[in-house]
Structures are given as C-alpha cells and as structure tokens.
Amino acid sequence: MDKRVILMVLDSVGIGQLPDSEKFGDVGVNTLGNIIKTYGKINIPNLTKMGIGNIDGFNEVDPVENPIASFGKCSEVSQGKDTTTGHWEMVGLRVDKPFKTFPNGFPKEIIEEFESKTGRKVVGNKPASGTAILEELGEHHMKTKDVIVYTSADSVFQIAAHEEVIPLEELYEMCKIAREIMRGDNAVARIIARPFVGTPGNFTRTANRRDFSLDPYEDTILDNIKNKGLDVIAVGKIEDIFNGKGITEAVHTKSNMDGVDKTIEYIKKENKGLIFTNLVDFDSKYGHRRNVEGYKNAIEELDARIPEIIENMRDEDILILTADHGNDPTYKGTDHTREYVPVLIYGKNVKSGVNLGIRKTFADIGATVADILGATLPKNGESFKSLILK
Numbered sequence: 001m002d003k004r005v006i007l008m009v010l011d012s013v014g015i016g017q018l019p020d021s022e023k024f025g026d027v028g029v030n031t032l033g034n035i036i037k038t039y040g041k042i043n044i045p046n047l048t049k050m051g052i053g054n055i056d057g058f059n060e061v062d063p064v065e066n067p068i069a070s071f072g073k074c075s076e077v078s079q080g081k082d083t084t085t086g087h088w089e090m091v092g093l094r095v096d097k098p099f100k101t102f103p104n105g106f107p108k109e110i111i112e113e114f115e116s117k118t119g120r121k122v123v124g125n126k127p128a129s130g131t132a133i134l135e136e137l138g139e140h141h142m143k144t145k146d147v148i149v150y151t152s153a154d155s156v157f158q159i160a161a162h163e164e165v166i167p168l169e170e171l172y173e174m175c176k177i178a179r180e181i182m183r184g185d186n187a188v189a190r191i192i193a194r195p196f197v198g199t200p201g202n203f204t205r206t207a208n209r210r211d212f213s214l215d216p217y218e219d220t221i222l223d224n225i226k227n228k229g230l231d232v233i234a235v236g237k238i239e240d241i242f243n244g245k246g247i248t249e250a251v252h253t254k255s256n257m258d259g260v261d262k263t264i265e266y267i268k269k270e271n272k273g274l275i276f277t278n279l280v281d282f283d284s285k286y287g288h289r290r291n292v293e294g295y296k297n298a299i300e301e302l303d304a305r306i307p308e309i310i311e312n313m314r315d316e317d318i319l320i321l322t323a324d325h326g327n328d329p330t331y332k333g334t335d336h337t338r339e340y341v342p343v344l345i346y347g348k349n350v351k352s353g354v355n356l357g358i359r360k361t362f363a364d365i366g367a368t369v370a371d372i373l374g375a376t377l378p379k380n381g382e383s384f385k386s387l388i389l390k
C-alpha cells in the first residue's frame with residue numbers, strides 16, 4: 001500500500017515564545033502552556049502519551065518514558081503570525097515580506113470603489129474584534145443594510161452581514177469584488193465573509209464563513225504531491241488558505257469535532273497522498289475571544305478523539321499533529337501570538353520517541369511530507385524523514 005500522510009493543524013495551538021516574539025509584541029506567550037498553568041493540569045492523556053511533554057522547553061506537561069510518537073517543535077522564519085503565513089511556510093513557501101495590514105482602516109478610495117462596485121454602503125472600517133463589532137454595528141446594519149467592513153492585526157478585509165438581511169450569495173459576491181480590489185499594493189492575505197444571525201444583543205456568527213485568499217505565489221508541496229498523481233484532500237479551511245491551489249478534493253467543516261469526523265471519514269476511504277486538516281475553533285472560538293476555559297475544553301475534546309483517529313489509520317499511514325501560530329488566551333489583546341508550534345508524528349512505520357529537537361522552520365514539515373510521499377521537495381525546509389521512518 002502507498003504511504004499516506006494525515007497532517008492535522010490545530011489552529012493556534014502554539015507551545016511557547018520564539019526568540020523573536022518580542023518584536024511581534026509577544027512576551028511570555030505560550031498558548032498551550034499558559035492554559036495548563038491556569039488550571040495546574042488539564043486532561044490530555046493522549047497528547048501526553050504521544051510526547052507533548054517531551055518536547056524541548058515545553059515543561060507544562062511531564063515527559064513520559066516511552067512516547068508513542070516522535071516529537072519536536074518548529075520555529076517560524078516568515079515575518080508574520082497569521083494563518084496564511086503559517087500554513088504557507090509549512091508547505092515550503094517563505095513569506096519574507098509581511099502581508100499588508102491596515103491598522104487605521106482602509107483608505108477612502110478603496111472603500112469608495114468597494115461601495116460603487118457592490119452598491120452597498122460600508123460602516124465600521126477599522127480594526128476590531130469580530131464579535132465586538134457586531135454588538136456595536138449589527139443593529140445599524142439590520143436597519144440600513146450597510147455592510148460592516150473591518151480588519152484586525154492580521155492582513156484581512158472582513159465583511160460581516162446578517163444572513164437574513166443580505167443573502168449569503170451576495171455576501172460571497174461582495175468578497176470576490178473586494179478580492180479584486182485588494183491586489184497589488186493593497187494585497188491583503190484574505191478577504192473574509194463573516195455572516196451572522198440573531199437579534200441585537202444576541203448575534204452569533206455562523207459556520208458559513210468563507211476566506212478568499214491570494215494564490216500562493218509559487219508551487220508548494222501540495223502542487224508537487226498533486227503533480228505526482230496523488231490526492232491532496234483539504235478538510236476545513238485548508239482549501240481557502242491556498243485558494244484551492246494544489247488541492248484535488250475539499251470539504252468544509254462546521255466545528256473542530258466535525259473536522260475530526262470528516263478527517264476520519266477520509267482516512268477510512270480509498271485514497272492516497274495527503275489528508276490535510278485545519279481545526280479552527282481553537283483560534284476563532286476561543287483564542288481570539290480570550291476564552292481560556294473554552295480553549296482548554298476544546299483541547300481536551302480533541303485529545304479524546306486521538307485514539308479513534310489512530311485506530312482508523314492503515315499500517316502505512318503517518319499522522320502529524322502541528323499548529324500554525326499561537327493565540328494565547330491568557331495574553332493581553334485579542335490577536336495571534338508568535339510562538340513555536342509542536343510536531344508530533346505517529347504511525348506503525350514511524351519510530352517512537354525520536355526527539356526532532358527545535359526545527360529551524362515550519363517548512364521542515366512540508367519537506368518531510370513531500371519526502372515521505374516521493375514528491376518534489378520544497379526549496380525551503382529540511383526533511384527529517386530519515387530520522388523517523390522505520
């Protein structure tokens with residue numbers, strides 16, 4: 001049987017400050033570590049067995065004697081701490097020039113162009129937390145049908161609209177118009193549709209969020225794997241993060257647990273190559289909301305599903321758990337945090353207990369995946385396949 005890799009990104013589950021985190025305004029950040037510290041201990045027996053506590057410098061979980069996985073952590077070299085940057089680096093691209101951000105909102109000309117092309121007026125136009133801005137402007141939007149445009153510390157142009165006020169299709173259409181406007185000098189990493197429902201004081205965002213990314217500017221290992229005739233199956237927001245480039249099949253998800261379900265469904269199916277999953281609730285539902293308890297519960301909930309993932313794997317399958325940046329819910333503000341990400345690799349054909357140390361770049365993961373699948377290696381990153389395969 002062909003080898004298959006299941007690469008699962010636990011969105012924002014970082015494991016501690018990088019040497020350059022201070023430059024990003026992040027001191028003492030440690031998403032998983034600080035959550036554990038808040039409670040003394042959390043219930044993650046499976047991550048513990050895999051060796052999360054054996055990772056160099058991650059001291060919030062006690063190391064185990066015989067971890068069932070190989071373990072390590074990766075540094076981010078790209079100049080950013082957002083989802084796009086993290087995932088692109090992971091598959092072999094380096095983002096040397098940070099994506100453009102708009103800390104004072106978007107220039108007047110951009111808003112005017114957007115208004116004239118969409119036929120809708122804009123309110124907001126500033127950096128904001130997505131839930132706070134609904135409290136502030138949701139009611140106004142419902143009365144006037146003006147759309148709420150906002151940004152954040154990330155390179156994003158976000159459009160919020162009530163699903164019963166503006167049909168989803170129109171919202172997605174507006175995102176496509178914004179995507180065309182926000183290119184060249186104004187190339188934001190993502191345009192994001194933020195539909196919501198409910199009544200003033202009780203608004204909730206729905207799972208119909210869509211991200212409209214830029215194309216990765218070069219081929220990644222996803223293209224290399226696809227070009228070999230293998231499957232590249234995207235679960236959750238992976239398809240959006242790469243704007244579909246290098247992906248052969250995709251499914252969107254409603255929640256972390258739905259993401260795990262759909263990943264397991266694909267593990268059970270006949271396919272070969274890569275199953276690439278992103279579990280975004282950690283980040284969007286808990287990290288940005290600075291909801292420590294919610295984040296802790298979400299990690300415990302994921303941990304509890306690990307045995308089921310493993311039981312469904314074929315002998316040739318290789319599972320990699322990692323993350324794309326941090327989002328420490330105990331830290332000030334509501335933004336991502338610059339952190340190391342964990343790497344845990346498990347499979348019947350993978351050696352257990354190998355310490356992969358501190359890898360210089362997330363791209364080591366992509367290089368290793370390409371190497372395992374016999375695809376062209378990325379320009380960046382060093383494969384550690386020879387260290388881990390039996």
Ligand SMILES: O=P(O)(O)O[C@H]1O[C@H](CO)[C@@H](O)[C@H]1O
Pocket residue numbers: 083128129130131151152153154156158192284288334335
């Ligand atoms: O506050 P919300 O809308 O969840 O925004 C968060 O989600 C967006 C994309 O990750 C970023 O802007 C981030 O700040």
Ligand SMILES: [Mn+2]
Pocket residue numbers: 011012082083084283324325
């Ligand atoms: Mn992310």
Ligand SMILES: [Mn+2]
Pocket residue numbers: 083283284288336
């Ligand atoms: Mn985020």
